[in-house]
Amino acid sequence: MGETNEAALQPNASEALALSQALLAWYRAQRRDLPWRRTSDPYRIWVAEIMLQQTQVATVIPYYERFLARFPDVQALAKAELDEVLALWQGLGYYGRARNLHAAARLVCERHGGIIPSNPHEFRSLPGVGPYTAGAVLSIAFGQDEVALDGNVARVLCRLFNDDQDPRTAKGRKELRRYAQALLPPGQAGELNQALMELGATICLPRAPRCPACPLGVSCRARSLGVQEERPVAKRRGELPRREWVAALVEDEGKILAVRRRPQGLLGGLWELPGGEVLPDEEHPQALARILRVHLGLEAAVGEQLATVRHAYSHFQVKVHLYRCAVRGTPTPSGPWDGFHWLASEDYNAYGLTGVTLKALARLGFAVPGSPAGS
DNA sequence: TTCCAGGTTG
DNA sequence: CAACCTGGAA
Numbered sequence: 133m134g135e136t137n138e139a140a141l142q143p144n145a146s147e148a149l150a151l152s153q154a155l156l157a158w159y160r161a162q163r164r165d166l167p168w169r170r171t172s173d174p175y176r177i178w179v180a181e182i183m184l185q186q187t188q189v190a191t192v193i194p195y196y197e198r199f200l201a202r203f204p205d206v207q208a209l210a211k212a213e214l215d216e217v218l219a220l221w222q223g224l225g226y227y228g229r230a231r232n233l234h235a236a237a238r239l240v241c242e243r244h245g246g247i248i249p250s251n252p253h254e255f256r257s258l259p260g261v262g263p264y265t266a267g268a269v270l271s272i273a274f275g276q277d278e279v280a281l282d283g284n285v286a287r288v289l290c291r292l293f294n295d296d297q298d299p300r301t302a303k304g305r306k307e308l309r310r311y312a313q314a315l316l317p318p319g320q321a322g323e324l325n326q327a328l329m330e331l332g333a334t335i336c337l338p339r340a341p342r343c344p345a346c347p348l349g350v351s352c353r354a355r356s357l358g359v360q361e362e363r364p365v366a367k368r369r370g371e372l373p374r375r376e377w378v379a380a381l382v383e384d385e386g387k388i389l390a391v392r393r394r395p396q397g398l399l400g401g402l403w404e405l406p407g408g409e410v411l412p413d414e415e416h417p418q419a420l421a422r423i424l425r426v427h428l429g430l431e432a433a434v435g436e437q438l439a440t441v442r443h444a445y446s447h448f449q450v451k452v453h454l455y456r457c458a459v460r461g462t463p464t465p466s467g468p469w470d471g472f473h474w475l476a477s478e479d480y481n482a483y484g485l486t487g488v489t490l491k492a493l494a495r496l497g498f499a500v501p502g503s504p505a506g507s
Numbered sequence: 508t509t510c511c512a513g514g515t516t517g
Numbered sequence: 518c519a520a521c522c523t524g525g526a527a
Contacts, residue, residue, distance in 0.1 A: 225522035
């Protein structure tokens, strides 16, 4: 009695038990065999959770295997140069994750004797470890009864309890954490968290969820009401600003001039073709000559236009206009860059190149990784 | 071609 | 609250 329609109801203890048992049984039978599910090593589980932030499983797998083959433990990662870490992260995106993970590995070695801290406060304090990653690693690797609320879990819970709050708000997340907490079977939080994530990734999909295959069946309140595709509440996405960039292909004896972006901010620490934003009312060749002169100290003769490449970042989209350039002088990086290198074909995997650089080089016929000519 | 999903940081 | 990337689906 006293039922209100303000917020969805919390499950009582027996409902919660039935739901979590159904989820665990389904997960044991249906879970995908993923590399990070074959280990109990907290380091490997941590690396996986960082890579899986904002990134799909299928994309992560090859990166994960290469990364752990090269850095099998936290000491190996701590000893490495950031350049090499970023090279292994090349193409995975959100490079701040790699910079933070590398810095965190060094902190673990300096402050925790090379042992990943299982103390929630200490682990959560490492750079790149937020509420989700802390909950995931602490529950999966250390067996602690912690909630791990990621996008998949939020979607599952919004539907299961027909929660019409926006999970991006503090209030919405608090509500979802209460549901997740109510479901956690003591001692099996890691398994339940993974079951919820697996359900979100394989059955309870953002669009066209596969409800007939769902182990929660008629317990799902949104499905019972036929509103599963309206949960979580839709988010609108505004137009991304459009920018115009120019970039130079400078070749010397078969090598290509590349520059390294400063370690902070967009694509920090990654290598790219020299170039930058075109000013309002500026001609492309003038813009390119200006950038090469001001930030590299090079006098450039801008030649033919070679191609235009489109790319979308998190908060804007660009068209990059590529020009062949001849230059005089030795590059002296400044401004957006802190290094340069004449890139040979064998360097394409050893330097962390930006996605748009890979796209540009592929378009120009260079055998970069990921391009048809490069495999 | 366009749209969308997704954790942490400063 | 804006910055931060890419790939997969519509």
